[in-house]
Amino acid sequence: MxxxxxxxxxxxxxxxxxxxxxxxxxxxxxxxxxxxxxxxxxxxxxxxxxxxxxxxxxxxxxxxxxxxxxxxxxxxxxxxxxxxxxxxxxxxxxxxxxxxxxxxxxxxxxxxxxxxxxxxxxxxxxxxxxxxxxxxxxxxxxxxxxERNRAYTFHADPGFSFGEGWYLAAAALLAGVPIQIKPGAVQELQAKRFLLDAGLEGSLRPYRPRPASPKHLTHIIAEAFRVDALGAQKILRTAFLGGESASASLHSWVDDIVEGKPAQKVLLWVRTGDHDIERNTCFAELQQLSELVANAGFSPIFFGDAVPTELVPTNGVDLTLCWKEPLFQGPDMRRAQLQLFEELKKHHGLVGQIGVTSAGMDGPALMGLPTLYLTQERNVRLGKWVGAVPGYQEVVRAPDCLDIIATTLHQWRQ
Structure with missing residues (x-):
């Protein structure tokens, strides 16, 4: 046997x-x-x-x-x-x-x-x-x-999503996730400046390969907001904006651009990138959104990538490509962009933002700007913020989506 x-x-x-x-x-x-x-x-x-x-x-x-x-x-x-x-x-x-x-x-x-x-x-x-x-x-x-790498990469190369930096900084502030930045990246110094100004020096780790997936970050943020939405929002506002007001140069720049447009305003985000082109802005849809905004008594502010000039109505404001201005490309570029949105809120009647699923929208959204993001189908990642982040709303492109947007604009007017 x-x-x-x-x-x-x-x-x-x-x-x-x-x-x-x-x-x-x-x-x-x-x-x-x-x-x-x-x-x-x-x-x-x-x-x-x-x-x-x-x-x-x-x-x-x-x-x-x-x-x-x-x-x-x-x-x-x-x-x-x-x-x-x-x-x-x-x-x-x-x-x-x-x-x-x-x-x-x-x-x-x-x-x-x-x-x-x-x-x-x-x-x-x-x-x-x-x-x-x-x-x-x-x-x-x-x-x-x-040797598992638990750090998430803060991308500091213009080829990556600028807006995902808001996710990572927020997750680090709210949940303590570690951060790494690839040495030699084009905007490495600006990224470090933003993180240091936000009080995240202790979260930085030496760069290593195979970092954690950024797809986790929206879930991490949502969990923190579900525990204490107002407390989480306060933490992010304090860290992202700092204790000082916007610079005089930023204040003056915004005044010059928006002067003569006294109505309350809504940001319309424009995306025309090469990555995930199916998510890009459709200009026909953008025209419809602009008309809805105007019909609700707002002035539209176009922000992000360039749009044809004929799409901007006489009561509109064209801030597309403004992020390329020297004012928003310096060492404090990230904080300066967030302070731009705050200037528009405090002094020029900005009440909300609408756009495609562009991560650039999410910095202001996390700090309290009411947000409608448009998507072809339910978004697994960003859908976690719906009901958690105050004022964050998903709009699936369905036959009634324009009615939903019009109703929300009416609520913003109130």
């Missing part, structure tokens, strides 16, 4: 080893893992039924190789799963994935311990070398967990 199990275990191991050159093919690695588990089960059962003899030595060798192979496979599996977990779209998916990584790492460590025990029993150079490989695999697997 023992001889038969020993031969079966050896055959299973040989079959599993024969798959090693094909592990990249679909389904093969799963088959490989199943075979290794079967080897361990069969050989362990046989070991419990045998005495110290030739079959026992054979089983020890089989088990040693099987455990070493399992340790190395677990190291590979943990590495692969960690990459997917780090990019998971939700924070809970990310944490669930890393919990599974931890379990896989423990498998590698358990296999390594067992391989070391068997190597001591066999007491050969070959056995010691095999156990050493298992130990190395287990240590490499554990390193995946201990």
């Amino acid at each position: 023992t001889r038969g199990l020993a031969e079966k275990a050896a055959t299973l191991l040989a079959e599993a080893s024969g798959l090693q050159g094909k592990l990249h093919l679909p389904g093969v690695r799963d088959d490989y893992r199943c075979r290794l588990e079967q080897v361990v089960l069969v050989a362990t059962r046989a070991m419990n039924d045998t005495e110290e003899n030739q079959e026992g030595t054979l089983l020890q060798r089989v088990l040693l190789r099987a455990h070493a192979a399992r340790a190395e496979d677990a190291r590979y599996g943990g590495g692969q799963l960690s990459r997917g977990s780090q990019r998971a779209p939700t924070l809970s998916d990310c944490e669930d994935g890393w919990q599974r990584v931890e379990e896989i790492v423990c498998t590698a460590e358990d296999a390594s311990v067992e391989a070391a025990r068997l190597a001591r029993l066999l007491a050969t150079a070959e056995a010691s070398e095999i156990a050493g490989r298992a130990e190395g695999a287990a240590k490499a697997a554990r390193k995946i967990v201990t």
